[in-house]
Amino acid sequence: xxxxxxxxxxxxxxxxxxxxxxxxxxxxxxxxxxxxxxxxxxxxxxxxxxxxxxxxxxxxxxxxxxxxxxxxxxxxxxxxxxxxxxxxxxxxxxxxxxxxxxxxxxxxxxxxxxxxxxxxxxxxxxxxxxxxxxxxxxxxxxxxxxxxxxxxxxxxxxxxxxxxxxxxxxxxxxxxxxxxxxxxxxxxxxxxxxxxxxxxxxxxxxxxxxxxxxxxxxxxxxxxxxxxxxxxxxxxxxxxxxxxxxxxxxxxxxxxxxxxxxxxxxxxxxxxxxxxxxxxxxxxxxxxxxxxxxxxxxxxxxxxxxxxxxxxxxxxxxxxxxxxxxxxxxxxxxxxxxxxxxxxxxxxxxxxxxxxxxxxxxxxxxxxxxxxxxxxxxxxxxxxxxxxxxxxxxxxxxxxxxxxxxxxxxxxxxxxxxxxxxxxxxxxxxxxxxxxxxxxxxxxxxxxxxxxxxxxxxxxxxxxxxxxxxxxxxxxxxxxxxxxxxxxxxxxxxxxxxxxxxxxxxxxxxxxxxxxxxxxxxxxxxxxxxxxxxxxxxxxxxxxxxxxxxxxxxxxxxxxxxxx
Amino acid sequence: xxxxxxxxxxxxxxxxxxxxxxxxxxxxxxxxxxxxxxxxxxxxxxxxxxxxxxxxxxxxxxxxxxxxxxxxxxxxxxxxxxxxxxxxxxxxx
Numbered sequence: 001x002x003x004x005x006x007x008x009x010x011x012x013x014x015x016x017x018x019x020x021x022x023x024x025x026x027x028x029x030x031x032x033x034x035x036x037x038x039x040x041x042x043x044x045x046x047x048x049x050x051x052x053x054x055x056x057x058x059x060x061x062x063x064x065x066x067x068x069x070x071x072x073x074x075x076x077x078x079x080x081x082x083x084x085x086x087x088x089x090x091x092x093x094x095x096x097x098x099x100x101x102x103x104x105x106x107x108x109x110x111x112x113x114x115x116x117x118x119x120x121x122x123x124x125x126x127x128x129x130x131x132x133x134x135x136x137x138x139x140x141x142x143x144x145x146x147x148x149x150x151x152x153x154x155x156x157x158x159x160x161x162x163x164x165x166x167x168x169x170x171x172x173x174x175x176x177x178x179x180x181x182x183x184x185x186x187x188x189x190x191x192x193x194x195x196x197x198x199x200x201x202x203x204x205x206x207x208x209x210x211x212x213x214x215x216x217x218x219x220x221x222x223x224x225x226x227x228x229x230x231x232x233x234x235x236x237x238x239x240x241x242x243x244x245x246x247x248x249x250x251x252x253x254x255x256x257x258x259x260x261x262x263x264x265x266x267x268x269x270x271x272x273x274x275x276x277x278x279x280x281x282x283x284x285x286x287x288x289x290x291x292x293x294x295x296x297x298x299x300x301x302x303x304x305x306x307x308x309x310x311x312x313x314x315x316x317x318x319x320x321x322x323x324x325x326x327x328x329x330x331x332x333x334x335x336x337x338x339x340x341x342x343x344x345x346x347x348x349x350x351x352x353x354x355x356x357x358x359x360x361x362x363x364x365x366x367x368x369x370x371x372x373x374x375x376x377x378x379x380x381x382x383x384x385x386x387x388x389x390x391x392x393x394x395x396x397x398x399x400x401x402x403x404x405x406x407x408x409x410x411x412x413x414x415x416x417x418x419x420x421x422x423x424x425x426x427x428x429x430x431x432x433x434x435x436x437x438x439x440x441x442x443x444x445x446x447x448x449x450x451x452x453x454x455x456x457x458x459x460x461x462x463x464x465x466x467x468x469x470x471x472x473x474x475x476x477x478x479x480x481x482x483x484x485x486x487x488x489x490x491x492x493x494x495x496x497x498x499x500x501x502x503x504x505x506x507x508x509x510x511x512x513x514x515x516x517x518x519x520x521x522x523x524x525x526x527x528x529x530x531x532x533x534x535x536x537x538x539x540x541x542x543x544x545x546x547x548x549x550x551x552x553x554x555x556x557x558x559x560x561x562x563x564x
Numbered sequence: 565x566x567x568x569x570x571x572x573x574x575x576x577x578x579x580x581x582x583x584x585x586x587x588x589x590x591x592x593x594x595x596x597x598x599x600x601x602x603x604x605x606x607x608x609x610x611x612x613x614x615x616x617x618x619x620x621x622x623x624x625x626x627x628x629x630x631x632x633x634x635x636x637x638x639x640x641x642x643x644x645x646x647x648x649x650x651x652x653x654x655x656x657x
Contacts, residue, residue, distance in 0.1 A: 061626075067619045068612060119616055137612070144622035189597075222627045481647075556647045 043188045050180030051139055053209030055153060055170055057218040058432070063149050064171070064263075067142035070122040070135045072113045076104045078132030085130055089113065092124050116140060147262040149221055151276040152255055152430065154378065155263040168274045170212060170430060172378030177434060180209035211435040215251030220244055220519075223548045224254040228523070231541035232258050235506075236529035241278045241409060242545070244521045247417040247511065249446040250426030252375070253519055279375060282383040282406040286491030287326075287343045287534070288509045288522070289402030291461055292415055293351055294340055296363035299457040302354040305464055308333045309350045316346045319394040323349055326490065341468045343488065345401045352400025357391055360399060366452035367415035368425060369407055375428045381408055402491065413522045415452075416509050419461045420485070420517035423453040461485075466514050474508065474539035479547045481557025485517075486510020486542070488534035493527075503527045508538035512546055518553055521545065 026034065055064040072093065079085050082104045090097040093114045103111045113133075117125075122135055141156045154169030166175035224242055232240040241257035257277040261269035275281075297303045313332035316323045325345050331338070339347030352360065364370065370385035383406040386395065398404035410428060418425040427447040434442045453461075465485035469478055474488050489507040492499040507524045511517040521542060528537045623629060 062622065065618070065622060066615075068615045119612075142619060142622070144619075144626045146626070146628050148628070218627065551645050 039186070043186050046185045048183040048185050049139065050182060051208045052141070052156065052164065052180065053178040053211045053435075055178075055212045055214065057214055057216045057221065059218055060213075061144070061218055063143065063145055063214075063216070063218075064153050065142045065144060066139045068119065068137050069116045069140040070119070070137050071115050072117055072122070072125060073134055073136065074104060074111055074113055075109050075132040075134075076106055076111060077109060079104055079130070085133070088128050088130065089125065089133070092121055093117065141263065143263055145218070145222075146264070147260060148225055149216065149256070150260050150263050151257055151274075151278075152216065152377070153263055154274070155261075155266040157266065168379060169276060169377050170214075173376050174210075174212055174431070174434075178209045178212070180437065181207040183207070208437040210437065212431050213433045213435060213441075214430055215246065215249070215253060215432045216255070216430065217253045219552050220254040220549055221256070223552075224545050225256045227541055227544045227548075228256055229258055231523075231525060231537065231544075235525055235531070235537045237525045237527055237537070239277065239526040240524060240541075241281075241526070242521065242523040242541070243278050243409065243413055244519045244545075244549070245413055245417055245428060247420035247426065247517050247520050250414070250417070250428045251432060251446070252428055252430045255430075275379060276377060278409045279377055279380045280408070282381060282408055283505050283524075284403050284405060284491045284494065285407050285412050286402040286489040286505070286507070288412060288416070288487050288489035288491075288507050289405070289407075290340060290343065290348050290400070291419065291465060291487050292363070292367055293348060293355065293360070293400045294336060294464070295419060295453050295457055295461045296359065297351045297355045298336075298460055299363075299453040300355065300359055303336050303351060305335065305337045305460060307336050309336070309339060309344075309347045311350050312339075312344060312346045314346075316349050316397070318349070318397045319392060321394050321397075323397060337464050337467055340464050340487065341471050343468075343472070348401040349397045352396050355400070357388075357396050360396055361388060361391070363452060364399075364405070366450060367418065368449065369405070369411055369415065373408075373410050373414045373428050375410055375414075376430050380410070383407060383411075402489065409522055409524055412509065413520060416522070417511070417520040418452055419458050419465070420511040420520050421458070422455040423458040424451050425449045462514055465510065469510065473533070473535035474543075477535075477540040477543045479543050479550070481559050482512060482546075482550060482555075483514040483558060484510055484512045484543075484546070485514040486539075488539055490532060490534045504532040506532060506534040506537040508534050508542040510542060510546075512550065513555060513558065515558070518555065519549065 051066055054062040054066070056062050072089075074085075076082075082101065085104060086097050086101045089095075090100045093100065095114065100113060103113060125133065126135070143153075152169050154167050154171035154173075156164050156171055157167050159165040164179065166172045166178060171178065224244060228240050228242045231237075239258050243255040244253040245251065246253055255276070255278055259273055261273040266274070294303075298305075310333070312330060312334045314330050323345055326343060330346065331342070331344070334342070334344055334347050336347070336351070338344070339351070355363075364385065370383065372380055372382050374380075385405070395404050414425065414428050417428075425448070427449050429444065429446070431444060433444060436442065462485045465487060466483055469475065469484045469486045472488065474486070478484060487509055489505075489509070491505045491507065493503050493505060494500075505524060505526055506528050507522065509520070509522045511520040523538045523542045523545070525534075525537045525541065531537055
């Protein structure tokens with residue numbers, strides 16, 4: 001073989017080797033980069049925003065759902081006659097012409113004219129055929145029942161990175177479950193931007209938010225809010241709150257507090273209005289606390305309903321303080337039943353003494369005071385209790401009738417529900433189940449917390465509380481024909497080391513029907529002006545709600561009025 | 565000399581055949597992009613319509629709407645309830 005052939009062969013070999021090396025470089029070393037470059041030319045990545053989960057009442061109706069909203073934007077450089085655009089757009093966007101004009105005068109390619117308009121407005125603007133005006137659709141929260149359950153729901157706002165985030169109530173507590181997971185879709189398109197059916201077109205990772213199914217009954221929620229609002233207005237109160245709980249499951253059937261806010265326009269309200277007072281406000285429960293102290297003493301076998309108080313003939317002096325009854329009237333030898341019926345403070349001091357400090361603290365703890373109830377709402381406050389060595393005899397005495405001890409309404413309701421549930425305390429819960437994006441339902445089972453009192457004690461206390469309703473000051477408001485167990489409360493408000501002499505918190509707590517309770521309810525009227533007493537303000541609101549609730553539950557009266 | 569001519573001719577026929585097949589196939593799927601675009605637009609429109617209808621259904625089945633509609637139609641809230649039940653035995657009374 002001549003050297004020429006060898007030279008040509010070698011040249012070819014080198015040439016092919018260079019090609020192979022170059023191909024290896026493009027196909028292996030630079031493969032990822034080129035692939036991405038290619039995809040960017042023929043494919044388009046689109047962020048798939050998950051749909052936020054719905055919050056549904058027990059009948060499956062969403063209190064919080066989603067709807068399409070439109071962002072209206074404009075390219076000021078494309079708009080030829082700005083004056084005409086301003087005159088056409090400002091009435092449709094309900095905006096000041098000067099502000100629209102200012103936006104269209106900016107030296108930018110994109111300005112947002114309105115971030116949230118409905119479909120009708122969008123269609124009306126689209127019909128104008130204005131060059132340089134466009135729309136971008138997105139999902140926003142929609143509240144079919146308007147502001148009903150606003151404080152329970154909370155609201156959806158933006159976090160520091162501009163993403164939708166739930167705040168307060170259920171939106172805050174279950175934000176991670178509700179928000180879902182963002183995904184990415186890749187669509188391959190041709191040179192003209194039209195989509196092509198291709199293997200690499202796909203979407204991945206997107207998971208819609210989970211739906212929450214609540215214990216909340218829409219009818220009861222509507223009735224409770226309606227009557228509570230009317231009560232707050234009628235009694236000239238600063239505010240009011242109420243909640244209804246199923247004692248057997250701990251499920252919250254209805255809950256509301258006023259003043260409230262509208263989640264559709266939450267930004268227009270003060271921060272204070274967002275808080276759900278039922279779980280965040282602490283107060284001294286007053287006489288509504290007495291049944292729990294009495295239950296503790298009966299449970300310990302220290303008193304019986306017929307036990308007579310031998311220190312109730314006049315004011316009781318303890319540590320330099322004189323403890324009087326609410327009406328300054330005294331009845332010697334009161335039975336324990338009468339102590340609750342007449343809400344006698346001196347009688348409760350007698351019970352407190354019988355119980356003693358250690359057992360008082362033990363039962364306060366067993367009933368869950370000073371601990372989180374673990375209700376599934378954002379912002380629950382846990383009032384701290386006085387340490388054991390800071391209790392003085394006067395503290396034991398005042399605590400026995402519900403003063404000098406701070407509780408949240410949810411703590412009191414949860415504890416009181418124990419009397420209606422054979423002595424078993426359930427954890428209060430708003431959500432009964434969670435529905436995943438693929439339709440799977442994850443049930444949250446009712447949770448037993450503890451059993452502070454026996455079933456027998458619970459029955460005895462129920463009978464005492466039935467008498468408290470039948471013979472007590474709130475009897476005039478009672479719905480006839482039914483057996484209710486309940487207690488009024490008129491609590492003083494501590495202000496800078498003393499009690500406010502003019503303002504009071506009126507309340508009523510009870511359950512019905514007493515023989516087989518369907519619900520336990522606490523109604524609190526904050527600083528009523530027409531009357532300070534729970535029997536005159538909170539009790540009528542309680543019974544108005546109860547009357548409608550019993551009709552709704554189809555519960556027939558069990559007692560016949562007998563006239564002799 | 566004949567064999568290479570047949571071989572080259574056969575190759576040309578095969579190339580032409582495959583070219584024709586590709587032209588036919590490309591032609592038949594050339595409009596799928598447009599179709600796909602239309603279908604996607606249709607899906608988007610249907611989703612929007614569905615969302616709007618869902619919103620309308622929820623709004624009109626809300627208690628607020630029903631209560632205001634009932635009031636405008638002259639319905640009033642019932643003030644008393646009639647209960648039909650067996651009378652209690654005298655012994656229980």
